[in-house]
Amino acid sequence: MELNVEIKSISGLTDIERREVMKFSCGNTDIDLYLHEDALEDYSCNLTRTFVLFIEGTVAGYFTLTSDRALITRKSTLSRKLPSHPHFTFHRDSIPALQIHHFAIGEPHQKKGNGIILMNYLIAFIKIKILPNVGATLLTVYSLKEAVEFYKKIGFEKTGNYSSANVNMALILSDIID
Template sequence: MKNENLINLTVLPLEELSLKKNSFSCSVKALESYFHQDASQDVKKRLAKCFVLIDNKQSKIIGYYTLSALSVPVSDIPQERIKKGIPYPNIPAVLIGRLAIDDSFQKQGYGKFLIADAMYKIKNTTVGSAILVVDAKDDNAASFYERLGFIEFEHLETKHRKLFYPLAKIIK
């Protein structure tokens, strides 16, 4: 992503989007389908908040991500990363449940931009959260998150790789 393009970008809550959602096209059909068919309902039901990255100059949807609340057992976090003295069995977290970039904007830094936007929103909210969690749908997604500093959870029996990013000083 070029710096001169930053001036043309806006991140909006889904409910403020004026562009047609069906203009968004993603090679990961589950992410495309979710955005077209389910995201609005999840937002209305308060199951997730969805944020959409817009290129104002081209009037195009670049990508989106969703945030929702999560509670993570302390035992799922690698023990060497936990500072002593956490008196609770679970810690508060935020989940990026979905993150997708339109096919025409792939490999240009917009995924990283959306992760940074999510972190900014989380750190400036009035709700506490110690970690940011992502579900990596495949090895390419896991590699992307690892390059951004995300750490894999230990001992999780899930179909997707789960990773986290420390947001609080209680996690190293």
């Protein structure tokens, strides 16, 4: 039996789907509250774009994207992987990026491969819809400590920037865009 799987923009949800959004819980209150209370407002203000994963009509997860500028320290492994063009050498403190502002899978859908499925969609979306129109070198995330291993599996590396309580990580977009 094939599952009904859909990914929709927060701005285009029906009333029934919005009620489903309010039931979402990933186990982290702050991340849940962002989806419940702030995602649509941030969309309206052009701060972010949030996309919701539905499996059989239930919210299984979501991700939010925004723009970013990343600091990559010279000592980080990631720094050595950046292009050696002089422009990169000079501007490492302000590298254009897209940021995963939020990424979450609902508790009933965790540990079933849905995080990888949603991340693969997110990367394909960036490749097809965003990068042809916007310049960006990195995909960044300010990861909760408990999610670092998930991001490492995908190819994210620590930036060496420790300016927040979360773990600053990035993925070089040219590594995933063939």
